[in-house]
Structures are given as structure tokens and as C-alpha cells.
Amino acid sequence: MGVTIKDVAKKAGVSIASVSRVINDSKPVAPETKDKILKVIEETGYKPNAMARGLKKNESGLIGLVTPDMQNGTFSELVKGIEGVIEKNSMSLIVANSKGEIEKELKALHIFKEQQLEGIIFSGVKFTKKHKDYFDRYQVPTVVVSQKFPGSGLPHLTPDNIEAAKTAVEFLIENNHREIAMLHGPLYDQSSGKERYLGYKKALKNAGLKENSDYVKKVEFSINSGYHKMQELIDEVEKLPTAVFAASDRVAIGALDCCLDNGLKVPDNISIIGFDDIELATVVRPKLSTIRVDHVELGRKVVEVLLAQIKKEEVKPECQKIDFELINRATVKNLS
Amino acid sequence: MGVTIKDVAKKAGVSIASVSRVINDSKPVAPETKDKILKVIEETGYKPNAMARGLKKNESGLIGLVTPDMQNGTFSELVKGIEGVIEKNSMSLIVANSKGEIEKELKALHIFKEQQLEGIIFSGVKFTKKHKDYFDRYQVPTVVVSQKFPGSGLPHLTPDNIEAAKTAVEFLIENNHREIAMLHGPLYDQSSGKERYLGYKKALKNAGLKENSDYVKKVEFSINSGYHKMQELIDEVEKLPTAVFAASDRVAIGALDCCLDNGLKVPDNISIIGFDDIELATVVRPKLSTIRVDHVELGRKVVEVLLAQIKKEEVKPECQKIDFELINRATVKNLS
């Protein structure tokens, strides 16, 4: 149906080899011949078939992203960053949503294998035996994003979650908070949830503060969950904490919402600090103080590491940390 | 490097045809043979090469999305909807960001052509001669989303922008507003920006109200632009409007922010209504009243129309409108 290299060759009165040479400029071809071919290509609108080329050259020009959540507020930015550098390298990005289900995740990975993807950007919450089998068997260049999977041998890019969380909590302490709650994420081994929690503990310990288990609650990374757990906390506890460190901005925003609905003034009655600096953070009132992580930048860097890996430049699993920065907007009060 | 169908065939002691038959179950094959083959596939982790298959069958299993903006707040939802049904049809989604630049947009489209995409979901702001040439020449099944391109002959899915805008403005009028401003988007022919503006005019006219050109400003679809144009409006006008209809939630949120920063109470001093119902709308304070459009649903429907088109079921360009609904939260006051 479409125009093929043969059609072009015939119409230009040359061999397909010559056509191939000009479209790839892989070998010199005489100017007149070249012009003739170019003209025919122009006229016919010929586009080389990437599947045929890919089959021959064994490269698809495709990179895949699998993510458990497309609405977590960092997705858009991450994709934007990824897409930007992928596009510069004339590759394309395939996205797959695992919805946090292991089966969907593996299905996506297998489709990626079939589609001969050259690299995978992997964002999951858990690393199972099946994951390990997959990556061991197929050896597709992969980088894990925003997370760490110790046994996997896969390189990852995350902010230094422990440090960042510690920074957040230290900031609260500097502002004279002593009763600090934390709404933390899932505590899988070395997960970002776990590490942020560790940072929290560390900051408390360094300041000689005691952790109060009533003030520590596990949440999902969602606005809703933040709201409900905050409500639980408010309901259960006899004395409210003076500050809350939330494991993500969405959680923080849920908590903020809950506080406001309970008639608490933020930050006058209670301070809140989040993590991520998603766009929502600048839009809620009061504006959310948080730990900023540039997810567009993260996306960019991830692809760079991935491309290095694809080009067989050895990449160590414990690769780059990405920067973070405390942004104090309006949800933290100094209790001096 | 990878395991091929030949390897499987050899190891199972059968012909490649048989292997192909079992992986596609395209023809019956004897149970023992089948088991043998299945076992070898299992052992070797063989995955059929989609590029080879695609080359032969002339289908790539790929659908593309080109969008001018990945951070407009509807992107995540749209992608989520799209990905959901695409995945059910065991296809994959390629995303490309045009950043609103025509050249990037066309480049993406051409890559899509090379990659033999089976269908395109197109979200652009303008439809140029080059676009027309592209779609005329290559005839890739395409559906336009959230927009309308009259001359293109391409089917599109949008809410009924005129009706929806009219509904929003009528709602303001019912609440006894008479001085109603509008922050509208670009006014290309039949664009959503234009249509929403037309809906605004229509509602005013029906109610016997005069349009005040001081109250009408063009914005980009961003929070920033909403903020600045609102500021302009506040600065320039001698009497403030009592209500503002913003062409999108992001614009509305910018405007809201601006009002608050100017010491205006919303909705007591000024009412605001937006369009889209993105997540931000429920998170700002006061919560934004808006016209809800379900973008996850939109994504789903778009793919359905696209798949129909791919399967050659004739699809009319003036296809489905998608539903909208007025959601009154807390930014509109009744002036009775």
C-alpha cells in the first residue's frame, strides 16, 4: 500500500541500495543520482518503514515507561522530561500504566520485550521474583526511577530520600516544633517510603526528640488517603502535633484540606510540610511548604543514564542522586 | 542474540510454521506437538519479535498521541483513559510532545508514519496546509481530541463547547450576575477557544445583556496567563465585573489567585467559573466552580472511535460530543 524503497528505486531508475544510501547517508553517492532520488522521495512522500529497518538493524528506536500511577502529579513532568531528551535522540516513548498491579506491570514489560524496546524506565512499588527473572533473562537496559530495588542490580535515580526527609524535619525543628507527626508511605525495604521515614527518625534522634508512635501513620500516596489519615490522627490523639511531615505533596494537601475542614488554621494551629513540589503545591491556600524535586529534570537524567546504558557504557547501580531543595511557602510557622 | 522462532522450532524438533501456529493459534496443531512447543517456549523465554511480525502482517500494534502540552492538567487523565482501552486491545501508546510548535508536531507525525502507527490521536491548536498534506497523503486513521478542525475531514471528540460555555454563563446570570467578564483562549476558526467564546456571547444575548469589550481578554491556557490577564483587567477597568468566566480551570485558578492577591474575596467580591474540572479545581480554596468534562472518559471514547476507524468502520467527521456537567463548588455567589 505505502510507497516502498523499491518504488522509489524504480521511479528514480537506480537500485534500492542507492536509495538506502541516500536516506541513511551511509555511503557517498553521486550528486546527480542523489538529487534524482531525493526528488522522487519528495514527490512520493516515501518514508522508510521503521519495522523493516528495525528488524534488520535490530533497533526499534523505542523506549518504554511503566508507571503505577498516571495521576500522581509527577507523571506529567516526568514524561515531559523524558520525552524531551528521547525526542532529541529521535526515539519514541511508549507509556504503560500498571495501576500498581504486578500482573499488569509484567504484562507491560513483556509487551516491551516483544516490541523490542531498547530501554525501559521503570517505576514500580515492589520488586518480586518475577521481576528479577524478567530482567535477568532479557537483560533490557533499564533504569528505576524514584525508587530503589536493592536486589535488582538495576541502576536507579532518586533524590536522597533520607537526607531530604531529614532536611524537612530539621526545618520543622529549627522552627521550634517538638511534636512532629509523619504520614509515611509503604515501608518496603529501601523504598522511598521507608527512606523518608528513616530520615524523619534520624532528624528526631539528632535533635534528641522521642518518636511518638501515635503521631506516625501509614498512608497511600493520594490526597484522599492524606485526608483520612489526618482525620484519624486528629480524632485519636489527645494532644495534636504542632507539625506534620507528609510523605508526598498529595498526602500533604489531603492533610491540609482535612485540617481546614476541622477548623484548624494552617500554619497557626498546625504546620505542614510536604514532599515533591508538584504544581498543586503552589496553588493550594495556604501555599504548601515542601521539599522540591524537579521531576522534569529527573526525567531528563533518567533518559541520559538509560541511553548511556544502551550504548553499553557501564553504569553502576548506585548511580546519581538527584537534587532536592527545601521550599518554604506558607504552611510552616515558627513557634518561637 | 535473542531467542528466535527458529531456535524454538529446532529445539522442539518441529518446523517454524508449527511454532507460529501455536503462538498465534492460527491453525490447529496436535496436542503433543503443541505441548512440546509450549514447553520449549517456556524454557527459553521466547517472545515473538513484534517488528518481524509487524513487517509481515503490516500492523504495528502502536497508537500515537501528539499533544501540545503535557502539563495542562488534563494530560494525565486523557492518557490514563487512552492507555486503559489501548491496553485491553493489546496495543501500546506512543506519546509525543509538540510544545505547540508546528514543526515539532509534524516531526512527530512523520515519526509516527515511519513507525507504522496504526492510529493517531491528535491534539493540536492549529491545522495548517502541512497538516492537511500529511493526513491526505498518508491516510493514517486519526481522531482529533478536544478540538475541531473543519477543513481536515478528521473526526473529532469534544464536549459541545458552545453549549457548555453557554451553560456556565447562564448559571452566572441565574445567579443574578450582569457584568460578566470572559478570559478566552485563541480564537482560531471553530477552535474550542472560539466556541467557548461564542457560548459566552450567546448566553449574554439570550439574556438581553450587552457584551462589554473591556471585560473580554484573550489568554493562554495557563495559570500564569490567567493571573496576568486578570491583573490587567483589574487595573484597567473602572468598575469590576461581578463574575468571570475563564476558558479553562488553569486560567480560572490563575485569576482566582490574582483576585485573592488583590484583596478581593471570592466569591463575595467576585465570582469565578472555570472549565474542565481538573484535579486542581477541587484543591484550591475556595474550591472552583466549573464545567466538568471527564477526560478519562474522553480518552476512552477517543480510542474507541479510533479503533473503529482502524477497523474500517466508517466514521463520520462530526462524531460524538462528549458530556459535560456544571459543578458548582464555592466560587460563584448568588447576588440576589
Add this chain to the structure above:
DNA sequence: AATCTTAATGTAAACGTTTACCCGTTTTCA
């Protein structure tokens, strides 16, 4: 028992490229 179906499998061509190899013509230079 001879023929006809039917089922299971194999063979080989094709999909649209890239590229190793080959061949002819021209240029170079001793």
C-alpha cells in the same frame, strides 16, 4: 482394496529494509 477426505505438518516466499560483496569505469601516478 482402492479411492477420497481430512488433519497435521513442512517448505519456501514474502514483508521492506541494510549491507557485504562484487563489478565496471574513471582517475592516479610510476
Add this chain to the structure above:
DNA sequence: TGAAAACGGGTAAACGTTTACATTAAGATT
């Protein structure tokens, strides 16, 4: 002037599938 080198371009094999067609063996029908 003649051999070597350089250049331009063509032929055909290969990439990993699918599938039309051919083949074989076995069962059904007379």
C-alpha cells in the same frame, strides 16, 4: 602506457516472522 586505486553503483542475502501451498499419513467411504 599500464597497473593500481578510488569511486559509484548494483546484486543478493539476511533480519524474524506469517502463510499459501505442498506433502504426508491416517481414517472414512465405496
